[in-house]
Amino acid sequence: MKPWLHGRRPGDRRVRVERPHAQFFRYAGPGTLVAREAASAPRTRTGRFLRDFRHVLLGRALSIHEEIEERLTKKKALAIFSSDAISSSAYATEEILRVLVLGGTAALFLSLPVAIAIAILLAVVSTSYRQIGYVYPNGGGAYAVARANFPTIFALIAAGSLLVDYIMTVAVSTTSAVEQVISAVPTWNDWRVEIGVVAVLLIMVGNLRGLRESGNIFALPTYLFVGSALLMIGIGLMKVLGGEGVPPPNPVPGQPDPLEPLGILLLLRAFAGGSVALTGVEAIANGVPAFKPPEPRNAATTLTAMAILLAVLFIGITFVADSFGIVPIDFPATRTVISQVAAVSFGENTVAFYLFQAFTALILFLAANTSYAAFPRLGAILAHDGYMPRVFSFRGDRLAFTSGIIVLSAVAITLIVLFQGDTHALIPLYSVGVFISFTISQAGMVKHWIREQGSKWRLKLGINGLGMILTGTVAIVVFLAKAPTSLLVAVIIPLLVLMMLFIHRQYEASARSLKVRDDIVIPPPRREERVIVPVPGITRAVVQAVNVGRSIAPDIRAVLISDEPEAAAKIRDRWEKQIPDVPLVIVESPYRALVGPLLAYLDVLTQQWPDDREEPITFVVIPEYVARSWWERILYNQSANRLRAALIGRPHTVVVNVPYRPEDVHDVDGAEVIPQTQPRPS
């Protein structure tokens, strides 16, 4: 009925036309509807409660049209993409000193040469990655480079290494951030694992809410850290020049000479530990599309700026630590090297000291957050290529790759708990994966230059070749020097590769079996159909199921599995009176089984089918009572569920559930009443 509306003049009447679809759909073109938010709204009370809870926790669902793609300026990109790399300066020096301290105080003076060697490596790697940015402006992650240049297996090794890298970035950055907090507030040492876990959970929730990395809030911690760290190094240098430093100790007899075999091993291990400073260098090359045009050039400039900043911070912190004889302290509570450098420069327990610790913790948490953009994105790419479960490519209410975010958090939390929040224990796992992906991407670039050549290709080939040799060597050194913990990576990455290959094979197989030739016209079905309705008796639900079965095919029969012959006979009498046109087969089941006899009955039907005719499709129509609440779900349909589970996958069989709702009464109401036979007078 259309509502009538009156206008200002007597004749000006109009009617409003109802648009029932408008609440749920919007017409977008011929034969195309766009679902509105209301169409996805849950219809049950529990569903609505869960939706509201999710909205409170994660925010309202976003439409795909609300996706924001913001291009970054160089200044902003430097802060956002470099937080991972720059923050590693907070623990790289410490990793060198933790090894060198084993060689005695005399070995500590080698920390600066080791840091300089790592800075040279950084220069080579960052120069190599500049070229990747130019060649792969759509984001040249190691996976993409390897996929373009090598057989799939290398791309998968790169992907596995990157996945490990991203997980370790979350775990290591978080534990390191917690250690900075503990260095400022030692009484929290007992809660380090709990603080780390809560931090990861908070970052996870933030990312599930669709946290955008492009906001200024993410740029701030990086610049605060860089500014305060440069100030700290400057003050430290002035103090060293003013003679406040600790003079280098004389070698103590009996301690290993750094140049002896044992000492060389120590040196290599120190180098391997410090090379963690390079983690995160690839982030800019991976994120080239996020830059403002000209993207590759801006990315290259930003990458150079980042490498210079990182080198200055790393060498500066190492120099000041070395000058003041600083070594890591673990007891009674953790005192990180960088916190001790801050204490020397700013003064112990000063406001500047606490601020610096806060900035360091902030940039480390931010570094952890960068993996939340990269890991789910790589997971989605792998899922798209068929190497990860497809669920990784689905985006949640807030347009975030929910599965990737949750898996990343779960694995990182597991690592934090397993390693008791100890950054030093986690780092061997970190560096190996990073250098494997570095090596593969550099090798991919070498192959690229040999194949494509172009202007100055020999120089470019040389740069990437040097990068490949250096990062490959470091990968081996790190792998050997950090054994046995690093051996875990040698197990995890091949396992990941095997898993991805297995998933791909499964998807390929299912795609092959589901493929429909595109050059044929699909004919209508030719096979015969028959209907089986398993029944427990005569109820409204059964009547409805039988009626649905009648609409599918005329060859229909009801099957009653019973362990009470007398009761079954009574049901047959009633059945023949009330539903005479549908035969009832009673299968007595003395062993009280339900599913087995029904399956056996279906098998017998199949065997009885003439060999010269194609086997029919058997529709098993199962009546079900619609459960209104959770306790009704326990009370009803248990047999139906068992039947359905047993029938799924049976060849030539289709399972049809016919739900019965109390309001579906029309199937029996108004039916003809059977005339009652009058008892004869005795």
Add this chain to the structure above:
Amino acid sequence: MGEGKPAFKKAALALNGGPTDELVVTLGCQLAMKSGAELVAIHVIEVDWSHELSDELTEENEAASAVLDQAEGIAEHFKVKISGDLLQAREVAAALVDEAIEIGADAIILGLPYRKRFGGDFAIGGTIPYVFQNAPCQVVVAREPMPSAPRVEMVPPAVKIATPVGTGSSAGPSGGLSGWSLRNRSRGNGRKNEEH
């Protein structure tokens, strides 16, 4: 529509499945974006005397509903709140003004198409003059660009107003809105569909 003052709080967009619809919706959205105003897209199906006013005109209703839906699609891009209002009436102009009054609109935005035939002219029709004379609120007319007028690319939603408009008069060129066609291809049964 002075500076710093919202152009309107609620505007009625007059749509008819014609070439100016997307112009009207885009203009409405651009103005509404600034002030957070609400839009109501109105499509009036003119029912001739061979039908009852309340007859089910299925084909016309579907086509008109599609026009309103597509207007909502454009508004979604601009993140502007919009609702659709489908009416049947004997006279479009009167229904439009009456509906605008009923929903409390403080502006009506209409489109003025340009006809290329016979040397080219603006087809002002009867609706626009009626609305000018009877609407108790401001009336904005967005004219269809003439073939010689420069076309301006519009990139939703960060567009700036590219359509100079006149209050109570026609003015200015408009942007190219390729891919956002609101044209009603299935206009049916020779029913009148005067330019709003």
